Amino acid sequence: MADQCPYLKKLASLNSEKRPGNGANKTVAEGRLVQLLEGQTVPVQMGNLPNAPPSWYNPIKFQQGQEFVRRHFAGISLAHFVSLITMLTSPQILKPLIFTQKSETVLKSFKRYIGTVVHVTSWYFGDVWQKDNPARRSIQIVRNMHDHGCRQMNHPDRRPQVDNTAMAECGKPFDEPSMLPSLHIDTQALASCPYVGLRRQTNKQEDPYVYFNQFDMADSQFAFVGVLVLFPHKFGATYASDDELRGFIHFWRCIGYLLGIEDRFNFCDDDNLELTRDLCRHYLDKMIKPAFKEASAEFEHMARAVAKGASLYYPGVSFESLFAYYANVVGLPSNNFIHHMPFFQWLYFLYLRLVFSVLCWIPGVMRLFSSLTRFAIGLVVARSDTVSWWPKNWKPPQVGGLDLFWTLIPKAKKVKSSQSNFVQNGA
Numbered sequence: 258m259a260d261q262c263p264y265l266k267k268l269a270s271l272n273s274e275k276r277p278g279n280g281a282n283k284t285v286a287e288g289r290l291v292q293l294l295e296g297q298t299v300p301v302q303m304g305n306l307p308n309a310p311p312s313w314y315n316p317i318k319f320q321q322g323q324e325f326v327r328r329h330f331a332g333i334s335l336a337h338f339v340s341l342i343t344m345l346t347s348p349q350i351l352k353p354l355i356f357t358q359k360s361e362t363v364l365k366s367f368k369r370y371i372g373t374v375v376h377v378t379s380w381y382f383g384d385v386w387q388k389d390n391p392a393r394r395s396i397q398i399v400r401n402m403h404d405h406g407c408r409q410m411n412h413p414d415r416r417p418q419v420d421n422t423a424m425a426e427c428g429k430p431f432d433e434p435s436m437l438p439s440l441h442i443d444t445q446a447l448a449s450c451p452y453v454g455l456r457r458q459t460n461k462q463e464d465p466y467v468y469f470n471q472f473d474m475a476d477s478q479f480a481f482v483g484v485l486v487l488f489p490h491k492f493g494a495t496y497a498s499d500d501e502l503r504g505f506i507h508f509w510r511c512i513g514y515l516l517g518i519e520d521r522f523n524f525c526d527d528d529n530l531e532l533t534r535d536l537c538r539h540y541l542d543k544m545i546k547p548a549f550k551e552a553s554a555e556f557e558h559m560a561r562a563v564a565k566g567a568s569l570y571y572p573g574v575s576f577e578s579l580f581a582y583y584a585n586v587v588g589l590p591s592n593n594f595i596h597h598m599p600f601f602q603w604l605y606f607l608y609l610r611l612v613f614s615v616l617c618w619i620p621g622v623m624r625l626f627s628s629l630t631r632f633a634i635g636l637v638v639a640r641s642d643t644v645s646w647w648p649k650n651w652k653p654p655q656v657g658g659l660d661l662f663w664t665l666i667p668k669a670k671k672v673k674s675s676q677s678n679f680v681q682n683g684a
């Protein structure tokens with residue numbers, strides 16, 4: 258019967274994807290991870306964008322990746338948010354974010370991350386290869402931000418300040434009771450990270466940490482692709498084909514290249530879906546999950562700020578519900594955490610599960626939620642066509658300057674024209 262019914266066939270294939278990778282691929286994944294860790298001493302490439310696409314750029318795959326995102330926008334936005342929260346467990350990424358003082362309060366975090374949402378969306382919808390396209394300008398702006406941060410934080414006068422960032426720099430603590438004790442109880446039995454000896458620390462005076470290094474960039478790339486490649490069906494992309502996922506990996510390989518990641522340190526190196534999946538699984542089990550054993554008060558504060566900021570345009574969302582959803586998806590122990598969640602957050606967690614893991618099996622549901630997501634962001638970005646008729650007292654705060662990048666192009670442009678534009682115009 259499973260042979261005939263497309264629903265059962267899909268379910269069987271998704272379940273088989275949960276099996277751990279075979280021995281050979283695991284060794285490849287281990288080797289790749291060790292190679293990525295070597296990037297900790299190599300700073301990310303800065304300055305102007307490269308003038309030409311890399312030799313391995315494939316416009317068809319790239320557009321397949323973009324098309325995949327456009328069709329699953331709501332689920333992919335959710336995946337990015339939950340992964341962002343978990344990425345903050347890494348002190349190497351958390352400290353620069355605390356140091357810049359741009360996301361430690363609700364309002365700052367709202368502005369900071371709506372900026373991220375709009376920039377990244379412009380890459381998904383625009384043409385990063387074409388001169389003067391908003392998407393390409395956006396990439397250059399982000400490169401400049403990283404460039405500025407890198408110079409500041411690696412300056413010998415400032416580095417000790419970054420190394421020692423702590424709760425004192427996070428501003429007024431939030432009122433909610435801490436969930437850290439529950440989180441620690443849940444994760445204490447997990448094995449520690451086997452790569453801890455290879456992980457460089459941020460507060461060693463004699464061996465200073467290189468902020469904005471190639472490994473931290475690859476770590477962030479994992480946050481963008483990891484859970485989607487491993488669990489597309491938990492983010493509404495139930496019917497994602499292997500080609501679409503390959504395109505998505507290729508897209509992030511190109512974005513990594515444009516943001517200054519060397520090929521040897523690109524998390525999405527090679528567009529091999531099976532190898533990337535094995536690397537993601539290995540990375541999740543060995544690096545990400547054990548990191549929750551050490552989750553700090555700074556992590557919880559900054560993660561709460563992200564969720565509270567996002568709740569201004571995704572009503573109801575919270576740190577608790579996003580974390581619980583992530584834990585449920587990746588199989589992180591979370592019984593205590595869920596038991597201690599406030600009732601409303603627990604309901605919201607169930608709502609996320611219902612919509613993104615179940616209802617999105619129904620054709621059309623993802624399209625509806627994607628339109629709602631784009632609409633909510635449009636209200637913040639303040640485009641006149643989305644805001645004029647919407648009741649004023651239901652509007653989230655608006656952020657200026659982002660409408661330049663909020664140019665959603667519903668249909669992919671012809672590959673040929675996009676490529677020839679690049680060649681003609683350079684960058």
Ligand code: HEM
Nearest residue numbers: 350353357359369372373376399402406469473474477478
């Ligand atoms: C794939 C990798 C990455 C992507 C796609 C990315 C994306 C972005 C985007 C879109 C912005 C603009 C946000 C705005 O408009 O306010 C931004 C800013 C910034 N990013 Fe990244 N980023 C990456 C890696 C990193 C890493 C590894 C670090 C830290 C070690 C970092 C630290 C920052 C900082 C400090 C800013 C300036 C805003 C602030 O102070 O929070 N980024 N990034």
